[in-house]
Structure formats: structure tokens, C-alpha cells
Amino acid sequence: MSTPRATLILVRHGQSQWNLENRFTGWWDVDLTEQGVAEATAAGALLADKGLLPDVAFTSLQTRAIKTLHLALEACGRLWIPETKDWRLNERHYGGLTGLDKQQTRDRHGDEQVHIWRRSFDVPPPMLEAGGEFDLAADPRYAGIAVPGAESLKLTIERVLPYYESDILPVLAAGRTVIVSAHGNSLRALVKHLSAISDEEISELEIPTGQPIVFEFGADMAPGPRYYLKDR
């Protein structure tokens, strides 16, 4: 009997309150908006409609991704599947930009600087002030974890990729259909690796909210081209 084909479904959380307010979010824990709830439910309905049903789930420690996962799984009748939450799937840490309005930050520092902070490969945003309003060091969910002060995409990749390789890839290699509900930049990290996107070209890649992206793997576990499930 042949092993079923490994399939990876990536979903960025639905619209969050700070996506709506246009604020830098990173590790700060904000909830979904009403539109975000609708997007997450629609993502699950699409999985059901296309008959692509996940058997195993992974998500971050952040409410917006966890809720997106649960809403999507409920919509496709798969709330019962095993799920693992891990900080290594968290959004990249926005450091000292956390909580700031993205437009006001552009007005203050210029479009180019903000683009570098948001989309460069290896320039991290300014460090978060320790002990300030957005310091998560004392948050019990991060007990025992060295919460970063700021992360570039490169630093994000340095924790997402080892986790993918140690925890997600073996499940895929067993021929399972895996769903990962995560964040714009933790998913850019994964897509960069799976689609072999260069450090330069990755600045162009945007991940829309609530839109399942699919990779099917070959028998050699090489990922095929990615596609949006809505287009199939």
C-alpha cells in the first residue's frame, strides 16, 4: 500500500484588532475582529468544500492564531484532531515598534525606514524597552522561554525552521495532512524555506489573512509549488 501524500496547509490568522487599527503587533496578544472570525470560519469551510481535511494541527501561543485554528477546524468538522501550540510559531517580535501606529511611524521615520523594519531580511526593529508596557517576560505562557527583545525575519527563521524540522516535518513524512495556523512573518519564514525564496525576493512576499496556502510533498518529501486553496 502506498503512503498517503503529505500535505501542508498554512493559514495566517484572520484579521486581528490591531490589523484593523494598523498597529505593530508582534508578540502582543490581540484578539480577532468580527471580520477575522468570519475569515477563519470561511477558511475552514473552504477546507471542507475542497475535501482537504487536516489530521494534525500546529499553532502559536497567540490567541489570534489559536482561535483561527479552532474556528477553521470547527467549520470543517475537525476540532477533534491533535493540536500542538508552540511559541516558535509566534509572530516575529516587533520590539520597540510594538503598539505603534504603522502610518504614524512612517510619518515620523519615513517610508523607507519602516519598509526596512517590516520587510528587510535581517534588519531587526528597535529593541523593546525592558519592563515597559509591552514587555512579556513575566507572562506565564512564556515561562522558561527567553522572550526576544526584537526579531528580524532572519531571527524569526532561526526559531521557526528548527521547530518545523523537528516537530512538523516528521508528521508530514508519515503522510499526514497538517495544518499550521500562525502569523504573517512566521509563515513568511516557512514559505521562504519551502519555496526556496532568496533573501532579496522575500521582501515582496505578503501572506493574506485567513487564506489557506497548500504545499503537497513528493515521495522524496520535496515540497511542490505552493497554491492558494481557493484557486483549486
Ligand SMILES: O=C(O)[C@H](O)COP(=O)(O)O
Ligand atoms: O505583527 C504585526 O504587526 C502584523 O501581524 C504583521 O505585520 P507586518 O505586515 O508589518 O509584517
